[in-house]
Amino acid sequence: MVQENIQEDWRIxxxxxxxxxxxxFVPLEKLLLHEEDDPYRVQRIINSITxxxxxxxxxxxxxxxxxxxxxxxxxxxxAMRSMGFRDxxxxxxxxxxxxxxLSVWNHVIVGLSPDKLLADLxxxxxxxxxxxxxxxxxxxxxxxxxxxxxxxxxGSQFAVLCEGNICDKADLLCxxxxxxxxxxxxxxxxxxxxxxxxxxxxxxxxxxxFPVFSPSDIVEVALNGSKIPMGVTRHLIPGRALGLNIxxxxxxxxxxxxxxxxxxxxxxxxxLKANKxxxxxxxxxxxxx
Numbered sequence: 001m002v003q004e005n006i007q008e009d010w011r012i013x014x015x016x017x018x019x020x021x022x023x024x025f026v027p028l029e030k031l032l033l034h035e036e037d038d039p040y041r042v043q044r045i046i047n048s049i050t051x052x053x054x055x056x057x058x059x060x061x062x063x064x065x066x067x068x069x070x071x072x073x074x075x076x077x078x079a080m081r082s083m084g085f086r087d088x089x090x091x092x093x094x095x096x097x098x099x100x101x102l103s104v105w106n107h108v109i110v111g112l113s114p115d116k117l118l119a120d121l122x123x124x125x126x127x128x129x130x131x132x133x134x135x136x137x138x139x140x141x142x143x144x145x146x147x148x149x150x151x152x153x154x155g156s157q158f159a160v161l162c163e164g165n166i167c168d169k170a171d172l173l174c175x176x177x178x179x180x181x182x183x184x185x186x187x188x189x190x191x192x193x194x195x196x197x198x199x200x201x202x203x204x205x206x207x208x209x210f211p212v213f214s215p216s217d218i219v220e221v222a223l224n225g226s227k228i229p230m231g232v233t234r235h236l237i238p239g240r241a242l243g244l245n246i247x248x249x250x251x252x253x254x255x256x257x258x259x260x261x262x263x264x265x266x267x268x269x270x271x272l273k274a275n276k277x278x279x280x281x282x283x284x285x286x287x288x289x
Contacts, residue, residue: 021268022092023058023241025250025260028081031061031068031088034222036174036230037078038181045079054245055080055089060237062095062219069222071095071235085251087260091241095215101236102215105188107177107208110201112184114153117205120179121150126172127162138192141211148173149209151194166217167226173210177229188231239279 049055059073068090070077080088093100109117122129127147132140137149137157147169148160162172180186184205189197192209210232213221221228250260271277 021239021241023089023244023264023268024092025087025089025257025264026061026068027257028077028085028088030066031059031070031077031090032222033070033074033077034218034228035074035233036227037074038230041075042078042082045075046083049079049083049248052245054247055251056245057240057242058089058091058244058246060235060240061090061092062100063092064095064219064223067223068092069095069219071100071218071233072237074230080251085248086253087251087257089244089246089250089264093237095219099238100215102213102218103190103234103236104210104212105190105231105234106192106210107180107231108187108189108197108201109180109205109208110185110187110203112180112205114205117180117184118150118152118158121176124172124175124179126175127160129158130161132157132159138209141209144211147211148176149192151192151207151209153194153198153204153206155194166220167224170217170221170226170228173232174227174229176208177232186231190234 055076057073057076059076060071061068061073062071071093077088118129129150132146132149134151134155134157137146137151137159140146140159141149146159147162150158150160152158160176162169164172185201187201189207191197192207194204194207197207198204210229213228213233218228218233250263268277
């Protein structure tokens with residue numbers, strides 16, 4: 001049955017035109033980030049790209065008023081900019097369609113004194129910490145009555161309250177994350193079940209629960225030059241293009257965008273013809289080295 005499904009996927013892919021996969025070379029200057037990046041991660045990506053000699057996976061973007069808002073791949077974009085390239089290969093998705101699922105990652109903080117963490121968070125200018133009943137915390141977070149919820153190791157919870165528009169609140173969340181980033185281990189999690197997380201992270205200090213942003217929030221933040229903290233927004237995008245391995249010379253200024261996209265379309269066409277593009281319908285587990 002699995003073999004039959006894969007064969008059917010190949011038949012589907014052979015009927016596609018390269019343009020339908022929506023891969024395109026675009027100027028880096030037209031890309032807008034909606035989230036912060038980490039200089040250390042950027043440097044690791046630079047080292048990896050330089051060592052390999054190619055860009056493995058394209059950033060995911062949505063097109064908006066002749067600009068491209070990066071939904072996934074901010075670190076790769078920042079790395080390519082730091083390396084001085086003019087253009088970058090992106091995969092374009094329809095942000096208004098039903099295929100892109102926008103959810104949220106919460107942060108597990110490990111190895112920081114809970115009392116110190118709470119005191120440092122309380123010192124941030126611009127927002128108020130308020131003790132909150134755990135039975136209403138997540139409901140208020142989902143309703144966007146509060147901007148974040150801090151769940152301490154002992155189970156006590158605090159709401160983060162602030163004023164301002166979505167950009168003001170995004171910038172404030174960046175200040176919140178800066179309190180612990182680089183000073184403790186930070187792990188992403190979809191759950192906020194502290195007893196369960198303590199089993200996985202015995203030195204857990206707290207969990208920071210973030211609100212689920214909307215696509216319109218992401219667009220507004222990006223267009224206004226604000227940022228959401230790195231590792232908060234979670235875009236689930238079916239049909240990602242992986243393993244393209246585009247040589248670095250394709251990103252420079254030696255040829256026009258038209259020439260690059262012509263080369264790209266022909267490369268995809270040849271891969272389709274040779275059955276070297278596979279569409280996986282089911283979720284998969286990928287074990288990184």
